[in-house]
Amino acid sequence: MQIKENTTLYDAIIVGSGAGGGMATKILSEAGLKVAVVEAGPFFDPTDPEQKTQLRWPYESPRRGAGTRRPFGDFDSAYGGWEIEGEPYTFKDGTKFDWFRSHMLGGRTNHWGRISLRFGPDDFKHKSVDGHGEDWPISYQDVAPYYDKVDKLIGVFGSKEDLRNDPDGYFLPPPKPRLHELFYIKGAKKSGVPVYPSRLSMLTKRINNDRGVCFYCGQCSRGCQVHADFSSGTCLIFPAQKNGGQVDLFVNCMVREVTTDAEGRATGVSYISKDDRKEYKLKGKVVVLGASACSSARILLNSKSPQHPNGLGNSSDAVGRYLHDSTGADMMAFVPDLMNRKTSYNEDGVGGMHVYSPWWGDNSKLDFPRGYHIEVWGGMGMPSYGFGFNVNEFNKFFGTKVGGYGDILRSDAKKYYGAIVGLSGRGESIALKDNYCEIDPNTVDQWGIPVLRFHYKWSDNERKQAKHMQDTFDEILTNMGGEVIGNKPGADQDFGLHTPGRIIHEVGTTRMGDDPRTSVTNKFQQLHDADNVFIVDAGPFSSQADKNCTWTILALSWRASDYIVDQFKKQNL
Amino acid sequence: MDRRKSLKSIVLGSVAGGLALHGCNPGEGPKEELSVAKAEGIKWMTAEENKLMDELQAEQFFNPHELATLTVLCDLILPGDGGFKSASDAEAVPFIEFMVKDVPEMQVDFRGGLMWLDHRSNTDFGKEFIAAGPEQQKRLLDEIAFYDPEVPQLERPFGVNFFSTVRNLTLTGFYTSKLGIEELGYQGNMPNVWNGVPQDVLDQHGVSYDPQWLAKCVDQSQRNVVAEWDDQGNLIT
Numbered sequence: 001m002q003i004k005e006n007t008t009l010y011d012a013i014i015v016g017s018g019a020g021g022g023m024a025t026k027i028l029s030e031a032g033l034k035v036a037v038v039e040a041g042p043f044f045d046p047t048d049p050e051q052k053t054q055l056r057w058p059y060e061s062p063r064r065g066a067g068t069r070r071p072f073g074d075f076d077s078a079y080g081g082w083e084i085e086g087e088p089y090t091f092k093d094g095t096k097f098d099w100f101r102s103h104m105l106g107g108r109t110n111h112w113g114r115i116s117l118r119f120g121p122d123d124f125k126h127k128s129v130d131g132h133g134e135d136w137p138i139s140y141q142d143v144a145p146y147y148d149k150v151d152k153l154i155g156v157f158g159s160k161e162d163l164r165n166d167p168d169g170y171f172l173p174p175p176k177p178r179l180h181e182l183f184y185i186k187g188a189k190k191s192g193v194p195v196y197p198s199r200l201s202m203l204t205k206r207i208n209n210d211r212g213v214c215f216y217c218g219q220c221s222r223g224c225q226v227h228a229d230f231s232s233g234t235c236l237i238f239p240a241q242k243n244g245g246q247v248d249l250f251v252n253c254m255v256r257e258v259t260t261d262a263e264g265r266a267t268g269v270s271y272i273s274k275d276d277r278k279e280y281k282l283k284g285k286v287v288v289l290g291a292s293a294c295s296s297a298r299i300l301l302n303s304k305s306p307q308h309p310n311g312l313g314n315s316s317d318a319v320g321r322y323l324h325d326s327t328g329a330d331m332m333a334f335v336p337d338l339m340n341r342k343t344s345y346n347e348d349g350v351g352g353m354h355v356y357s358p359w360w361g362d363n364s365k366l367d368f369p370r371g372y373h374i375e376v377w378g379g380m381g382m383p384s385y386g387f388g389f390n391v392n393e394f395n396k397f398f399g400t401k402v403g404g405y406g407d408i409l410r411s412d413a414k415k416y417y418g419a420i421v422g423l424s425g426r427g428e429s430i431a432l433k434d435n436y437c438e439i440d441p442n443t444v445d446q447w448g449i450p451v452l453r454f455h456y457k458w459s460d461n462e463r464k465q466a467k468h469m470q471d472t473f474d475e476i477l478t479n480m481g482g483e484v485i486g487n488k489p490g491a492d493q494d495f496g497l498h499t500p501g502r503i504i505h506e507v508g509t510t511r512m513g514d515d516p517r518t519s520v521t522n523k524f525q526q527l528h529d530a531d532n533v534f535i536v537d538a539g540p541f542s543s544q545a546d547k548n549c550t551w552t553i554l555a556l557s558w559r560a561s562d563y564i565v566d567q568f569k570k571q572n573l
Numbered sequence: 574m575d576r577r578k579s580l581k582s583i584v585l586g587s588v589a590g591g592l593a594l595h596g597c598n599p600g601e602g603p604k605e606e607l608s609v610a611k612a613e614g615i616k617w618m619t620a621e622e623n624k625l626m627d628e629l630q631a632e633q634f635f636n637p638h639e640l641a642t643l644t645v646l647c648d649l650i651l652p653g654d655g656g657f658k659s660a661s662d663a664e665a666v667p668f669i670e671f672m673v674k675d676v677p678e679m680q681v682d683f684r685g686g687l688m689w690l691d692h693r694s695n696t697d698f699g700k701e702f703i704a705a706g707p708e709q710q711k712r713l714l715d716e717i718a719f720y721d722p723e724v725p726q727l728e729r730p731f732g733v734n735f736f737s738t739v740r741n742l743t744l745t746g747f748y749t750s751k752l753g754i755e756e757l758g759y760q761g762n763m764p765n766v767w768n769g770v771p772q773d774v775l776d777q778h779g780v781s782y783d784p785q786w787l788a789k790c791v792d793q794s795q796r797n798v799v800a801e802w803d804d805q806g807n808l809i810t
Contacts, residue, residue, distance in 0.1 A: 042619075049616065049617075050616055050617065051617055052617060053617050055762060055763070055764075056617070057751070057754070057762065058749035058750075058754075059749055059750050059751060060615075061615075062615075062626065062629075062630070062668070062671045062675075063671060063672065063675050064668065064745060064746070064749040065749070066672070066675065066676075068675050068676060069622055069625070074618075079619055148806075152802075155800070157791070159789040160806060160807070168806055169806060170802045170806045171806065171808065172791070172800055172808070173789065173790055173791035173792065173808065174789060174790055174791065175767050175790060175791055176767070176768065176769035176770075176782065176786075176787065176790045176791075177769075177770075177782070177786070178770065179770045179774060179775075179778060179780070182770070182775075182780040182781075182782070183778075183780065185783075185786075186780070197786075197789055197790070204791045204796065205791060205795065205796050205797075205798070205800050205808075206796065206797050206798060206799045206800065207799065207800050208799060209799070213796050213797060215764035215765065215766070216764075216765055216766060216767040217761065217762060217763070217764065217765075218761065219762075337778055337779070338778065341774070341778075342771075342773070342774050342777065343757065343758030343759060343760060344758075344760070344771065344773075344774070345760055345770070345771050345774065346760040346761040346763070346765050346767070347761070347767070347770070348761035348762070348765075348767070349767050350767075380759065380761075381761075382754075382759060382761055382762050383745075383748045383749045383753070383754060383757065383759060384749060385745055385749065386745060387744065387745050387748045387749060388741065388743075388744025388745050388747070388748050389741040389744070389745065390722075390737075390741065391740070391741075391744050393722050396722045396723070401719050402719060402720055402721070402722050403718050403719040403720050403733075403736075403737065403740070404718050404719060405649050405650045405711075405714055405718050405740065406649070406650070406651075406652060407651075407652065407654075407655060407657065409650065409651065409740070409744065410651065410657065410756070413744060413748060413757070414757065414758075417757065
């Protein structure tokens with residue numbers, strides 16, 4: 001059977017509907033372009049009772065929210081996970097990379113942590129600071145106006161602190177700290193670690209008349225029915241449709257490759273419909289890839305043609321290379337001073353921490369480059385699967401018996417409820433050419449599309465950083481009067497450093513640069529090898545920073561989209 | 574034939590094969606379960622998730638004797654007296670039944686653990702655990718209910734680990750139920766306005782808010798006023 005070709009010629013075909021694809025959809029369609037959005041998963045709207053998990057009780061799930069199916073629990077709004085049936089990926093040379101995919105409208109923005117940090121001036125030029133990795137071809141000054149616009153469009157709470165490498169923005173006011181966060185502030189200050197109000201994209205204050213205001217259920221990971229947090233569907237794609245944009249949504253459509261003509265320019269995409277398992281084609285003047293750093297690299301590498309024998313945009317051989325995830329390590333402690341809490345009030349708060357510590361260290365005095373920020377968790381959360389496990393193990397700190405049965409367990413459960421505090425470090429790794437994804441020549445997924453094979457190893461830079469995290473957390477938690485839970489991981493366990501991919505900040509696979517021999521896109525995220533193909537996910541990131549990547553994806557996608565509109569106006573596309 | 578397949582065969586009608594493996598009383602348990610296994614699905618789950626859910630719900634893992642034993646055990650862990658609701662009031666047992674199907678790795682330990690308990694009870698008291706008196710049941714539990722957390726879990730006796738698992742799932746089952754959440758006193762999962770930790774709680778735990786920090790925080794009386802900023806990024810509404 002022939003491939004079915006849609007006769008519509010779109011101005012732009014946008015692949016993926018997460019942060020990057022969503023922003024491109026909004027900017028391009030509102031500029032009058034006719035766009036197609038091709039999303040591998042189903043339509044999703046957190047307001048729809050058929051999909052809404054917000055404000056559901058644990059007993060509405062037979063597994064009480066356990067993570068047996070969805071990795072972050074039954075109520076988490078991510079359709080997908082580390083493993084997706086029928087869509088494998090493989091590894092090379094005994095290395096490992098855990099790849100998280102969320103196939104649904106809005107992608108991973110539906111469940112993410114909403115930590116919305118700007119990269120700072122150093123983050124764009126870090127090679128010039130410490131010699132590692134590569135500088136970006138753009139600077140903070142290039143991106144700052146777009147960060148400003150993103151702040152005002154989407155909304156982020158925070159506080160103006162005038163920190164050199166953690167730039168301020170247009171903030172909504174932050175929520176007051178919770179009880180355990182007050183303990184953290186005390187403990188961190190004692191160790192000279194500064195603490196500030198966190199910066200998260202939830203609306204603590206009205207930002208426009210279309211979206212609601214946060215009602216503090218602490219469940220942003222489930223998606224918000226009043227659209228008071230950022231997700232790509234609710235804040236970008238739905239408003240674009242509402243504003244009269246010409247947006248055709250193609251859901252359950254898995255893009256296979258970008259099609260090209262005899263000149264090597266893109267003509268559109270081919271995709272597999274998951275509904276009928278047939279192959280289709282869409283025609284577009286411009287193709288905008290926002291499928292996720294690794295998925296976009298996969299699409300490019302699978303788009304081979306006589307003009308692009310090494311895969312589209314891959315004359316540099318850099319597609320898939322320089323893949324890097326944030327570093328991550330965690331520690332938790334039992335804090336006796338947080339025992340016997342009154343449950344007289346609701347402290348759900350926003351869906352994340354109310355306070356955090358941006359990187360404070362001086363790397364010139366440390367044995368590793370780049371830093372990390374500290375996230376804080378704890379509190380009297382809603383009981384879910386796992387609640388009451390080892391209910392009175394902390395009795396060991398008081399010399400009383402552990403275990404038992406009967407009503408004593410009830411008082412133990414209440415005595416220790418909310419007395420655990422956890423710290424997580426999320427830091428910057430150095431992008432390395434030898435950490436990459438490529439096409440596995442031996443494996444296809446159930447759609448017949450060749451899959452990715454990963455090769456990724458942490459270096460001592462990341463291990464030393466993780467050690468610093470563990471030592472710092474140990475000290476802060478001890479300052480809080482806490483008893484660390486579990487053994488502190490040593491060198492034999494890479495100091496608790498998570499497997500690459502686990503922090504779900506995949507970036508760098510189509511990095512930007514001025515030199516087409518060493519980079520995939522130019523500074524407007526346009527392929528060096530095909531001027532009508534753009535990449536708006538985190539693939540073009542030259543480096544990651546110790547910040548979460550979403551706010552920068554949004555700012556850069558807006559910037560690239562403005563450039564696309566400008567090029568259309570100049571008739572260059 | 575593995576267990577999951579054999580249980581599926583009960584649902585699909587090949588009852589004899591299932592019972593041979595099961596050894597349970599015909600006409601009980603599984604049949605009842607069949608009647609509640611319906612294809613309606615859970616509204617907010619995906620079709621794929623619902624398909625698996627239907628399969629799990631249609632299976633019956635524990636036989637009636639095992640269910641009865643588990644009920645006694647769970648109610649010894651969280652008894653219903655002194656104004657408290659019991660584990661079985663909160664349907665902890667159906668929750669455990671579901672979890673051992675959802676996480677099949679737990680099945681052998683559960684089935685073996687319940688038999689182990691009966692064996693101990695038969696040896697000591699000449700009757701199965703459910704037929705033993707409450708004092709006898711507790712005497713048995715006293716041997717396995719406590720553990721030394723300094724001993725790695727894998728090195729603890731089977732009975733201790735078995736009971737720990739039952740206790741863990743009983744507590745989760747209870748405290749994630751409506752009754753359990755009420756007993757715990759959790760006040761969240763409903764729309765509200767967070768305005769900081771109450772003063773009496775701050776006092777109880779010996780902490781306080783820094784006024785400079787509070788000055789940065791949201792004025793909840795202004796939350797519905799649309800945000801505007803000056804050119805320096807200062808919020809002016």
